[in-house]
Amino acid sequence: MSIRTMQSAEVKELLHKVAGFNKTGGNERAKQVVHRVMHDVFQIIEDLDITPEEFWQAVYYINELGQNSEASLLAPGLGMDKYLDIRLDAEDEQAGLSGGTPRTIEGPLYVAGAPQHHAFARMDDGTDSAAEVMILTGQILDQDGQPLANAVVDVWHADSKGGYSYFDRSQSEYNLRRRITTDEQGRYTARSIIPSGYGCPPEGPTQKLLNQLGRHGNRPAHIHFFISKPGYKHLTTQINLAGDEYTYDDFAFATRDELVVDAHRIEDPAEAASFGLAQPFT
Ligand code: MBD
Ligand code: FE
Structure with a gap:
């Protein structure tokens, strides 16, 4: 099963609002970065058919990284x-x-x-x-x-x-x-x-x-x-x-x-x- 949604007007509008493009306040660089990051996250979910279970596993993994102060340890492990x-x-x-x-x-x-x-x-x-x-x-x-x-x-x-x-x-x-x-x-x-x-x-x-x-x-x-x-x-x-x-x-x-x-x-x-x-x- 593969459902294509990235090109839909609905997702484009969602990303636009998520990044605050429709608001005057905030920081332009932050908006640009968040828009691109979330676009690419959505694209990955689409391309790899990420299930909701896999998605929430990743979210809880990030919580665990933070609780253990290991974000800065995973970064070099992933070659960043x-x-x-x-x-x-x-x-x-x-x-x-x-x-x-x-x-x-x-x-x-x-x-x-x-x-x-x-x-x-x-x-x-x-x-x-x-x-x-x-x-x-x-x-x-x-x-x-x-x-x-x-x-x-x-x-x-x-x-x-x-x-x-x-x-x-x-x-x-x-x-x-x-x-x-x-x-x-x-x-x-x-x-x-x-x-x-x-x-x-x-x-x-x-x-x-x-x-x-x-x-x-x-x-x-x-x-x-x-x-x-x-x-x-x-x-x-x-x-x-x-x-x-x-x-x-x-x-x-x-x-x-x-x-x-x-x-x-x-x-x-x-x-x-x-x-x-x-x-x-x-
Ligand atoms: C270390 O001591 C280190 O130097 C790096 C890059 C990552 C983890 C532990
Ligand atoms: Fe070291």
Whole structure:
């Protein structure tokens, strides 16, 4: 059974009123967007012969997403964040602003206002006994390869169980979240712990939908960065640790070849000491 209604005057008039086209108040952009979204929703119902049962299932699913604050988790799972990155990459390319470390998605777990430090920060609160120490160091360069002093490196990552402070209430405030300003050579260093990959809450609505698609909800171990300095383009990126089973199978589609890095074990006592670490490595 297929019933065609989209072309009817009745549906066109309904959409016109739904979007407030017959009213003077409101916001023109909102009207334009809502008109198009509802047109396309109606079109999908028509084309796929969506039953009322399927429709109400979707409505209650959206309620559940909201109750669990998972709309921002489903979005990357459905490739939306990645799609927006593809658009920004194309925009940069057109403007001649390509090059340097590539962007990748922010994800839903950033928290603003992390503690600020210059050149060095300890990121972990020392309570994650399952964790291995990690030294994270890098250099911020401009497009000509010149070091950028006093750039802000805003870093955040998960603990050894894949949980993020604030969202995981068992962690201390701003655990594994820091803002580090670069030194005169554009360098920054953090002492932290090696993160584990993130997995969507197994009983949550995001994972429920992924299950329907035969997909997992896992991300490889990764570390998020915002890099900023007044007068420069803001960079949102991540590094992905090599060797994770999900490095090239990220449910959020955020891995990029240029962003996969190998962790190397510090064996040299002098190198360990230069980071204030005693041997054996603990
Ligand atoms: C994450 O940690 C993340 O970075 C993304 C993009 C989605 C879910 C959890
Ligand atoms: Fe993340």
